[in-house]
Amino acid sequence: MITLVINGLEVSVEEGTTLLEAAQFYGFPIPTLCHMEGLSPYGACRLCVVEIGEGPKAKLVSSCTYPAQEGLRVRTASSRVLQARKMILELMLASCPQSKTIQDLASAYGVRQQRFRQEYEDCILCGLCVRMCEEQMMAKAIGFRGRGQTRSIGTPFDIKSDVCRLCGGCIYVCPACQLRCTYTEPEKAICGGCANLSPPCVEKDPFDDMMCYMEPCVACEIDKN
């Protein structure tokens, strides 16, 4: 067992536990985006930052990848942490404003403005879908491609993968996109799983005000053809 101090409370956890698991076990909330139980930690979104150490040596680390150490002093909600978290959310809003998950987090952490150039990406490269595909679905149909600004997620050569079983797991875990599914372009379709779902807007007549968040709507596109 390892003893460490989280927000002034002395706690003990088993060896190999990450700071995130320890904090969540003892009830300190830490927001996450690229973390999911059952998938390997990745540390991409940095939303789970916590402050460790004391005084001038204090530093921010991503709690999902940092293993608990004996005697470590962790602060999960210091002003520095909150500030960093807000900035991260603001940057995410700048790249991916249409994501419900990011909007909810931003609202929960009091981000009221977005000061950066607005982009409308449909991917924040959190790698959840890649890990889902590899670790849970044992398929490895999608992966990262390119680097830097042109980094993207998809299949090699944008051709439908042989190993993809259309499970839809990648869409299920995606925090950013409602549009990862590109069924209307069958050649590029990552999964095509949506073809098996009942169209979400077919029965919207009784709900005049109901808004379809899919743009363009897959079902409507199929309907048109």
Added chain:
Amino acid sequence: MKADEILSIVDKHEGDRGGLISIFEDIQAKYSYLPAEALKVVADATGRSPVDLYAVATFYKSFSLKPRGKHLCSVCMGTACHVRGAPVIGGEFARQLKVTPGETTPDKEFTLETVNCLGACALGPIVVVDGHYFSKVDSARVKQIIKKTRDGLDEAEIKADRRVYLLTVSCSRCNHSLMDPDHPIDGSPSIRVTASSGREHGWIRLSSLYGSFTVESEFGIRTDTIVDFFCPHCHAELKGASACPLCRAPMISMIVRAGGIVQICSRRGCKGHMLDLNGSGF
């Protein structure tokens, strides 16, 4: 493209964990790009997932998934070159070759690319064509560089070289001197490098007289075999960017103390060599 050619490249690097980049380098050296079918063959042969191979192939700028031109033209866009007008030069190349950076001309002659720093900032703006450095380039010289390349940079230079003189060379990676005064060849200090060919590995001493082809080596090397040369200090491979103008084998490049680069053919018995003193005031 034949699958067995790719397989023989894969076999060469077998047991070499993380040898993927070496495999890709060899494939690219052979075909000038990484054909999609080749990636498939490598995936099957090494048991790696195509996703991982594609990730590596697209991550590194030196790999191309599209066929590349005969001549690679790199325009430096590093900070020093940038402030001295590299964007104008890049634009001029793009205009004259009628391609955007990263593309290849339809006649498969030129591939234009921008690079971030070539490490020769004092000579900027720098343009490198097939391993030949052009320094302090201005837009008026662009046309001349393209013409020179079309005529054949290497052939032109070999024809011009009829001189014999002493060279002091160093490793192009660690800049350590390769000179060995204790073992003179042709009456002057020899150049000592490490060579490996097949399973053999040992020193090889070259004459430092430019134009002399006297060689001594620790092990016998059959004529026509291509030898890999390494720096005896940092163990980096002394591979040059271009191919021998006489036999197309890879060239070995070393830095000349006075400035510039000397390249010799890695094939035993081939006399292809060139001295590139561009931008050094010669």
